[in-house]
Amino acid sequence: xxxxxxxxxxxxxxxxxxxxxxxxxxxxxxxxxxxxxxxxxxxxxxxxxxxxxxxxxxxxxxxxxxxxxxxxxxxxxxxxxxxxxxxxxxxxxxxxxxxxxxxxxxxxxxxxxxxxxxxxxxxxxxxxxxxxxxxxxxxxxxxxxxxxxxxxxxxxxxxxxxxxxxxxxxxxxxxxxxxxxxxxxxxxxxxxxxxxxxxxxxxxxxxxxxxxxxxxxxxxxxxxxxxxxxxxxxxxxxxxxxxxxxxxxxxxxxxxxxxxxxxxxxxxxxxxxxxxxxxxxxxxxxxxxxxxxxxxxxxxxxxxxxxxxxxxxxxxxxxxxxxxx
Amino acid sequence: xxxxxxxxxxxxxxxxxxxxxxxxxxxxxxxxxxxxxxxxxxxxxxxxxxxxxxxxxxxxxxxxxxxxxxxxxxxxxxxxxxxxxxxxxxxxxxxxxxxxxxxxxxxxxxxxxxxxxxxxxxxxxxxxxxxxxxxxxxxxxxxxxxxxxxxxxxxxxxxxxxxxxxxxxxxxxxxxxxxxxxxxxxxxxxxxxxxxxxxxxxxxxxxxxxxxxxxxxxxxxxxxxxxxxxxxxxxxxxxxxxxxxxxxxxxxxxxxxxxxxxxxxxxxxxxxxxxxxxxxxxxxxxxxxxxxxxxxxxxxxxxxxxxxxxxxxxxxxxxxxxxxxxxxxxxxxxxxxxxxxxxxxxx
Ligand SMILES: [Zn+2]
Numbered sequence: 001x002x003x004x005x006x007x008x009x010x011x012x013x014x015x016x017x018x019x020x021x022x023x024x025x026x027x028x029x030x031x032x033x034x035x036x037x038x039x040x041x042x043x044x045x046x047x048x049x050x051x052x053x054x055x056x057x058x059x060x061x062x063x064x065x066x067x068x069x070x071x072x073x074x075x076x077x078x079x080x081x082x083x084x085x086x087x088x089x090x091x092x093x094x095x096x097x098x099x100x101x102x103x104x105x106x107x108x109x110x111x112x113x114x115x116x117x118x119x120x121x122x123x124x125x126x127x128x129x130x131x132x133x134x135x136x137x138x139x140x141x142x143x144x145x146x147x148x149x150x151x152x153x154x155x156x157x158x159x160x161x162x163x164x165x166x167x168x169x170x171x172x173x174x175x176x177x178x179x180x181x182x183x184x185x186x187x188x189x190x191x192x193x194x195x196x197x198x199x200x201x202x203x204x205x206x207x208x209x210x211x212x213x214x215x216x217x218x219x220x221x222x223x224x225x226x227x228x229x230x231x232x233x234x235x236x237x238x239x240x241x242x243x244x245x246x247x248x249x250x251x252x253x254x255x256x257x258x259x260x261x262x263x264x265x266x267x268x269x270x271x272x273x274x275x276x277x278x279x280x281x282x283x284x285x286x287x288x289x290x291x292x293x294x295x296x297x298x299x300x301x302x303x304x305x306x307x308x309x310x311x312x313x314x315x316x317x318x319x320x321x322x323x324x325x
Numbered sequence: 326x327x328x329x330x331x332x333x334x335x336x337x338x339x340x341x342x343x344x345x346x347x348x349x350x351x352x353x354x355x356x357x358x359x360x361x362x363x364x365x366x367x368x369x370x371x372x373x374x375x376x377x378x379x380x381x382x383x384x385x386x387x388x389x390x391x392x393x394x395x396x397x398x399x400x401x402x403x404x405x406x407x408x409x410x411x412x413x414x415x416x417x418x419x420x421x422x423x424x425x426x427x428x429x430x431x432x433x434x435x436x437x438x439x440x441x442x443x444x445x446x447x448x449x450x451x452x453x454x455x456x457x458x459x460x461x462x463x464x465x466x467x468x469x470x471x472x473x474x475x476x477x478x479x480x481x482x483x484x485x486x487x488x489x490x491x492x493x494x495x496x497x498x499x500x501x502x503x504x505x506x507x508x509x510x511x512x513x514x515x516x517x518x519x520x521x522x523x524x525x526x527x528x529x530x531x532x533x534x535x536x537x538x539x540x541x542x543x544x545x546x547x548x549x550x551x552x553x554x555x556x557x558x559x560x561x562x563x564x565x566x567x568x569x570x571x572x573x574x575x576x577x578x579x580x581x582x583x584x585x586x587x588x589x590x591x592x593x594x595x596x597x598x599x600x601x602x603x604x605x606x607x608x609x610x611x612x613x614x615x616x617x618x619x620x621x622x623x624x625x626x627x628x629x630x631x632x633x634x635x636x637x638x639x640x641x642x643x644x645x646x647x648x649x650x651x652x653x654x655x656x657x658x659x660x661x662x663x664x665x666x667x668x669x670x671x672x
Contacts, residue, residue: 058433060452062471064490067513067533077490077514077532078472085412085435088394088661090349090369116532117554 009124011201012096014109016150017131018140019102022160026131026192027099035196037094040086042079044101055093057082061101063108066115072259072283074108080116087122095201096123103146106130106153107262107283114285129199130154130184131192135164137173151177152230152262152307153282154184156199163190182232183265183305230262232307235317239324240271241302246323250279250286253319258284261308267291269300271325328613328654328670330627335634335672342637342668343379347371347386351659353398353646357405360650362421363657364407365665366395372409374423377655379667390417390425397439399447408447408458410436416449416456428458438475442482446498450476455487457498466496466506475518475529479541486527488515493527493539509539511546517557523565526581530556536570536579538586547587549579553601560607560614567592567628569614571602576614576626576633595626595633606647606656615656617644623658625670636668 017023027041040055062078065071079098086093100109106128113125130150133140140147151157157177162170174186187194246268254261261283268277279288294300304320349368356363356377365373370389391411398409405421408428416429416436429436434452441447446459450473455466467473471490478485479495486495492511497504514532521528528538536549536556549570558571567578568586576595579586600620607614612628620639626632642662649656658666 060472062490064471064514064532065512067531075514075532077474080532081435081437081472081474085394085396085437088350088352088368088396090367090663 009122010093010096011126012098012113012123013126013200014106014128015097015099015131016104016106016109016128016153017102017158018133018136018147018150020136021102021131021133022158022189022192023099023131026158026194027097029192030097030196030200033196038091040093040096042082042096042098044099055086057086059098061104070259070284072107073285074111075115076108076112079109079112080119083119083123095126103144105146105149107149110153110282111285114282114287120287126201127155127199128153129156129158131158131160132173132177134159134161134170134173137176141176148180148230149262151180151184152232154181157181157184157186158189158192158194158199159186160189160192162188180230180232181307183234183307230307230309231311232305233311233313233316234303234305235313235320236301236303237320237324238299238301240300241268241277242323242325243268243270243277246320249319249323253316254281254284254286257308257310260310261306263307264305266302266304268302269294328611328625330625330630330632330634332672339638340636340668340670340672341379342666343375343383345373345375345383345665347373347663347665349663350661351645351663351665352394352396354648354657354659354665355398355400355407356648356650356655356657357400357407357421358402358651359405360652360655361405362407363648363650363655363667364398364400364409364419365657365659366398366409366646367663368394370395370411370413372398372407372417372419372423373665374407374419374421375665375667377650377667379655379669387423390419391415396435396437397449399439399441402441402443402447403445408439408441410439410449410451412436414451416451416458429456429463438473440477440485442478444482446478446482448476448478448485450474450487453489455485455496457485459498464498469494471514474514474516477518477520477527479520480522480524486518486520488518488529490514493518493529495527495541507544509544509546511537511548516555517559519559519561519568521565521568521581522561522563525565526561526568528559528561528568530559530570534572536568538568538579547585549586549591558602558604558606560605562607562612562614562628563610567607569605569607569616571605571616573602574598574600576602576605576616576624576628578614578628592628594628594631595624596635598622598624598635599639603644604647606649608653609649609651610653613653615647615649617647617658617660619643621660623668625656637666 066073264281276291278291353366370391393412412435414431417425431451438450453468469489475488495507515529517530534552539546554572560569566582600618602616604617622639623637642660646659656668
């Protein structure tokens with residue numbers, strides 16, 4: 001596991017969502033609002049972006065498979081090149097926004113920020129923000145796996161166009177989203193209206209807050225899972241973690257199940273360590289760092305979150321317990 | 326006049342040099358055809374032209390030629406000027422007096438790579454396409470399976486090889502005989518490409534920290550592994566006996582004479598520098614080689630004596646480009662802080 005520092009790294013926000021969900025509206029808002037920040041925006045096609053001070057770069061979504069023969073280990077080569085090119089500019093950016101096409105799997109984008117050393121040195125993935133069209137979400141789920149994947153990968157979800165559905169419909173959509181990903185923060189929006197502070201440079205990807213709250217699953221009614229359905233679960237422990245055993249277990253787990261695990265994240269109370277150990281992964285790739293120090297008298301508990309298919313919670317819990325002191 | 330690293334002066338003082346500070350990262354540098362002018366491509370759109378003679382005072386900076394970053398730069402093989410490419414999608418021919426004419430405009434594309442051949446041809450990458458400029462004509466080749474991430478001319482200038490996902494493509498440039506392009510496959514992303522100075526081999530650096538080399542005639546290939554980082558800089562010696570590679574703390578040369586490098590370790594020599602080499606440039610005539618580090622250190626090596634000397638100490642600004650003057654007595658150096666360095670090796 002590599003340890004990455006967060007200083008001087010430009011935060012990157014990945015914006016996903018189906019065509020027409022409201023990504024462009026959101027981008028336009030980010031670019032036109034007075035916030036005194038300078039962004040580089042990487043889009044698939046020059047759309048109707050009202051850009052003045054910021055920079056828009058056209059990307060080609062060039063995905064390539066790593067040479068390890070694994071189909072989940074895919075990376076966006078165009079992003080590597082573009083970020084390298086942006087760093088050659090005299091002007092520096094406060095943030096980078098990456099917009100993906102409506103049918104894109106967010107995996108390769110996210111994995112780019114875990115894989116390439118040059119990209120990792122210069123940038124950090126801040127959050128994956130998924131915009132969802134409340135009216136058309138169920139229809140999009142039927143059309144293929146993309147809509148489900150976009151929810152699974154999200155750190156933040158804008159549940160948009162809430163004015164076009166009834167309260168009952170909205171509740172069903174949110175239930176379905178929570179069934180896939182319990183850990184993303186959801187904002188209800190109309191015309192992508194959200195406080196930009198809530199979605200940009202929040203360090204959502206470095207977890208702190210997200211793992212501290214366990215969303216209660218009020219109107220779940222969805223405990224019956226199909227095997228291949230994407231869902232999320234967490235496991236916890238109050239005894240300190242043995243770092244060597246954990247690394248071995250997690251390494252083996254991702255090697256075997258990485259294709260099914262879209263996201264994994266966690267906060268660990270490492271035996272004898274004064275700070276939290278935080279990690280996050282996308283499929284087989286992961287990154288980790290020391291987080292904030294434990295406070296005096298604080299309960300030192302660990303928590304792991306998995307979002308993916310074919311997750312066996314009991315098995316994961318047993319495996320994790322083997323890593324405890 | 327010759328360069329002799331056994332001269333004790335190399336151990337006592339740094340060689341004479343001119344350093345000009347700017348505030349934009351340097352992406353590329355080059356000498357012009359007759360070696361009288363050195364140019365630097367900057368991250369603010371400027372191409373700075375300076376006298377190669379380090380004692381002649383440099384002129385004032387001119388207005389930016391590109392909108393955005395100047396990503397690529399070569400000496401113009403048809404004049405005493407240069408050819409530049411930018412992230413504004415333009416290729417410019419720059420005369421020795423700094424005036425520019427546009428050779429190509431590809432909106433939304435980045436001109437990331439330029440190569441020149443002494444027969445007068447220049448090739449540029451622009452997205453998935455390769456453009457050839459020769460005899461006042463512009464021809465487009467491609468599209469390739471992905472954005473072209475490196476390209477180079479064959480020894481005689483009759484072909485161009487382009488690196489992309491899944492391998493490389495070799496184009497025959499002849500207008501008389503239309504030959505189909507040849508594809509050499511190797512999975513993954515190739516991020517740098519250099520054709521050997523004898524025309525027999527094509528080397529690429531890969532996304533996965535390897536070197537891949539094809540024998541052009543036989544279409545056989547080989548892979549060299551063990552680098553801690555991507556090898557983005559490759560340089561063949563003038564006699565084609567060695568391929569220098571970046572991403573090591575010392576000069577690292579794979580032997581290509583005789584049976585080739587298979588089953589052999591690379592030749593490594595010189596004093597370990599601070600950090601890893603980011604750029605390596607073999608001397609245009611003799612057995613010297615320059616290596617710039619991510620720490621800012623700069624070394625000059627001699628493969629005949631396996632010696633190296635320091636030309637510049639580490640200063641925290643990674644070296645991003647190196648270029649030799651045609652006579653091999655001067656070295657242009659750029660870094661990511663914006664220092665434009667010209668070193669004179671005659672002492
Ligand atoms: Zn994989």
